[in-house]
Amino acid sequence: MGVAIDIILLLFLLSIAFAACVTRNLFSAAMLFGIFSLISATLFVVLDAVDVAMTEAAVGTGVSTILILITLASTGYRVSPRPAGRQVLALAVSVVLGATMVYGTLDMPSLGSPDAPVHTHPIAQYYTEVSPVEMGIPNMVTPLLASYRGYDTLGETAVVFTAGIGVLALIGRRRRKDPLPIVEEFREGGANRHRVLRVISKQLIPPILLYACYVQAHGDFGPGGGFQAGVIFASGLMLFMLLFGVEHARRIIRPVVLEKLIALGLLIYGGVGLVNILQGGAFLDYRTLAHDPQHGLHYGILTIELGVGITVAAVITTIIYSFASHLRDHVMQRTLRLRQGADAAQTSPESGA
Amino acid sequence: MEFLGYINYWVFIVLMMSGFYLFLSARNLVKKIIGLNLFQTSVFIYYISTGKLRDGSVPIQTEGIESYSNPLPHVLILTAIVVGVASTALGLSLILRIKDDYGSIEEDEIDAQDVLS
């Protein structure tokens, strides 16, 4: 049964990858990538990585695909044909890459083999056997993520932070003194014309936000944690933005506040580490936070997960805001230009007469 | 299963190759990003597969289950996915700016403009 699912999923993935390579349409390429990501998330579940599956589904299928689609909306879907020479070269390089990897696999332990060093190395036992006792947290991914390799996660949060700042620096809208004239159609967002959709979707937003809080808090027991929660929270806001338009959304949570929240989350995370140092432990040694080391660990993990959640939610929202605002400005400018062109076309025959 | 174990790896490799091929051959910048993402996602799949233990289960402690898959690759890939989406977001915003400033997102047309300037 497992094998059958495995094979089906792999076949799916292969055909999608092939389709993505041959398609000329950027829109379908983007959608194919979204599906690819979703199916790989399913594969992750088969491979026992539920946390990763959740993240991949939220990030790959959700955020990345949406970002690509927004980008395409302002850049267009046109692709010029590729020259043959380049394709041959690309193929050759890819084949070299593949050949090297296949060579590498020849001495690998087969998939799932219990003799593989990955499973025989003492740390594997540590993570699966000692950690739940030591931490009192059933989900082994969470303490590994937040404590044993908590420093990597700090780095990961820093990367997210960088991305947020970077997107702001690149396409973040400057607080203009003379805002663009707002075209009426865009004032209320695209969903204006779909009242039913709007009414129903509106009901979804609170549960989504609530679910985000649940995922944030439930990371100790099931799949989830700060990152997933942040993405889900941001997707709730994203839905709001889709329904009511980016201008409205920007008024609900102001971009400046988001910018500060981005920084705040990372600071909370790092601050925990500094507090640990002040308490006489190593950086990110949460055991110093309370008398009982296990309590300390729980406090620490909860706090840093909160930091991660804040930064991720704020960054994803900022990114989506920025992309959407950019698209909106783009569309509006184009509309204005068209309208001016139309006005000019109307006036010119009169003046000619 | 032994045989299938290798097949799995090779399928992952084919996936990586297709992503890498798309990345190399495309001249459209968005398409390059898509290719890169495919490539990276395939690498993630490979990584996760290394942690899989035959007959192991999801690494969440449950009554009555003795063997769990190794959670370490999961953590690594969680980090890598985040890093990946961060790069993607940055790359896409760069594309938006390039579109604004050059009016095109085709590599050749951009290069041609740079040569002229």
Add this chain to the structure above:
Amino acid sequence: MGWLLEWMSVEVALLAALVSPLAGAALVVALGPNPNARDGSSLVAGVVTFLCVLRIAMALQAGEPVAMELWEPTPGLLFALEVEPLGLLFALVASLLWPITTLYAIGYMRAHHEEHQTRFFAFFAITISAVLALAFSANLASLFVCYEAITLATFPLVTHSNDRTAWRAGRVYLGILMGTSVGLLLFGVLGVHALAGTTRFTPGGVLAGPLADGNVSKATLGVLLGLFVFGAAKAAVMPFHRWLPNAMVAPTPVSALLHAVAVVKAGVFTILKVVVYIFGLDLVRELHAHTLLLYVAGFTVVAASVIAMHKDNLKERLAYSTIGQLSYIVLGALLVAPESVQGAGLHIAAHAAGKITLFFGAGALLVTAHKKYVSELDGIGRQMPITMACFAIGSLSIIGLPPTGGMWSKLLLIEGAYHAGHGPVVVALLISSLLSVVYLLSIPVRAFLRPAPTAQTGEHPHHGPAPWTCRIAMVLTAGLSVWLFLFPDFLYDLVVRMTEPTP
């Protein structure tokens, strides 16, 4: 006079000889606004430097070893000083002629109303320091560093006038000197280090061992020798000679001291050192390449003399003469007969004294009579008798006629060539001497014997003699040439000790 210097230990003297020009440079910069104090300090630094070198000479005469290790930035790049006879000879010449040139320069620069005199004197002093460090270098690596330092320190002097020609000349200067030294000389230095494991100047050479061990072939060593002969482009062996005529755009004191004495001699000195202390005379004799290089140098000697004859610009003529004379020294080194090497060493001193006098003369003519061309010099000897008399003595020294020191060195060179069985070289030396009679002696002859141009040419008739400091300097250097003729023993002893190292 010896007791006066006894109180200074020889190590101190060695360091002081290098530092006092630098201190002089610092003083010059500090006293820049006050020209008299500035030039005075320059002079004092020169005299102090010379005294230090004298102290070193006394020590060496007494048989004391004079050596010192300074520092080692990376393994194999050891900055160390060690005085041996040839280096001492070079240092003596340079440090003696520096205060004299300074004296001359004071008059020249003021009469010529040069700008940026402070910069001029400062870089001049720095160059001298580098030259002395080069002369005292204990190994090839530190010699190379000093060699490059000289190139850089003289660059501002070459481009001193800051106009288009000066900068163009500067480019050629830097391009050739830097290119050859980085591309060839450095390679040679590293090659020696790689083969012999050391670059220390050792009597008898360091490369004989690797050859005997079979680590290296004769052909490779021949190439290595070529790297040095061409790499030390300051020796101006053709085809890397073009920088020297170009460098003549510099103020005359620079041409006089640096481009007749210090800088160019640094090139031939390097070659001599390498031949004597790195390869060793016996080894060079076995290399086929040395004959080939010998003929290149011989060609340079003759060709430079021929070109010199056709130059009307006095300084350029002197420059080509220098190119020829430098190749005498290279010839001497490559002939590898003891006499010829001694002659080469002696020629460093003799040519220095002679050529600096000639340049002083040329400079004096320029500032006083504003004459640059040989053809304008008719009858000028009557107005500037001292200048032209010194010029004549200098010419004799270059040609190699008594009563000047040039005679001894040329004699030794010819003798060496004869003993080594290189007939064509003897012929080349003789031809070049004859040519130099034509291109040099013709000048004082013109100046004294031809009638002065009359008023119809529009020249203002009376300009008087050269500035007094210039005249003193010329008399001193001309006197030095004569003194070298009368008392060559001291220097001769030095060069003999060079070829017979074991005491």
Add this chain to the structure above:
Amino acid sequence: MIAEHAIILVVVLPLLVAPLCVLLGRGTLAWGAATLAVWSSFGLALHLLGRVLEEGVLRYQLGGWAPPVGIEYRLDLAGALVMTIVTAIGAVVLPYSFASVRREIDEHRHAWFYACLLLCFAGLLGITVTGDAFNLFVSLEISSLATYVLVSIGRDRRALTAAFRYLLLGTVGATFYLIGVGFLYQMTGTLNMEDMARILTEARPDGLGPVHSTKTVRAALAFLTVGTFLKIALFPLHVWLPNVYAYAPSVVSAFLSATATKVAILVLLRVFYTVDGKATPFDALPIADTMVPLAIVGALVASFVAIYQRDVKRLLAYSSIAQVGYMAIGIGLATQAGLAASLLHMINHAIMKGTLFLAVGCIVYRVGQTRLEGLRGVGREMPLTSTALVLGGLSLIGVPLTAGFVSKWALLQAVLADSHWIVAALILLSSLLSILYVGQVIHVLLLRKRPPGAAPIQEAPLWMVLPTLVLAIGNLWFGIASDQAAEVSRQAAEFLIREVAP
């Protein structure tokens, strides 16, 4: 307490001041905070260097978890050396950045700029201290992402394409690294570098020789090497570099050129020596046979291309590729002398390229562009800047008494010690080419006359000239008194090599 935690504070301090900069919001405040953070990092780095010299390798258990369960920070001499370079350059660049950034970057982006600069800085430092292969990847990505932002934050639109291309190739490089680490992880089950090195020498479970002889490990090594080559910009994987250095803001060019490639080279050393050391990667793969020729061809081609550049920053960028080639030669020799020479050249190249880019930044501040035609005679009116430029240029050529000479000397010696005469000759040839391109810049700046009617130019502001001159004097200092630097790099090389020795 600070001494005990210095090894982590040196990285975390700038990492956490970055969000602080964003909170502060104002450019000036952010600059102040950033400067303080970087300077304290510099102080800590010096302290650490001293301690490493005295005590040997320093270790720190992050989160209090003993490796290999937790992540370990592990600072050896090579790491401390690179860390000192990075922090020193940072400490010089930040005072400089105040005026330069105000001129070249829109004001509302200043706080973000400093935040990213700090993140880049922290990421680079993280690479130097980490003893964990995956943590290295994370640090690498922090610095890379910050770099993409830094490059594209200016006003030149060409910086956008440059940053984008860098993003693509950088991500590919990082992914290759990730694949390599994955392969190694699969064969060893651990991510800690030392632990990996230990397991690699152990016998395989099936008894077929040591783990490092497996095909998987070889493939891993290939991926790690190629991925790192991309980051180092070793020919022919250098295509991203010229435009990035050329069109980034001056401060960024200076900082990156002096630090980023050095840190990438350290990654290479980690791969070759710390992780795979006992597996003697030089025997397993034809690394020396490919790396040295690639490096030397790269040095020659890049020097040659540099001569034809009409833009000063691009010219310097190509020269960087050439210089990286020299460092790669030293590593490719796989001898202690070669390694020491590479490390020494790393220090010296950081100083000289820093000087040159800072000096060019001063010119940009006044003239606003870097095309050679537009810079005629500019140097004459900016004497201090041109002094620095000339000193840096001489060092780049490798003129004696400058830093560049000492390391080139050491490199040539190492090359000749292995009797690679042709390589030595080619290095010298490339030096000759460098005379041409440096000479060209100096010629245009100093010798040509300003076009008639051009507006007079002032010397750049004091706070830009001063750091530039500090680095310029560093060129002389490390050329004359370089024995300490040479000694440290020799010891670092010895340590790395010793890890290889069984």
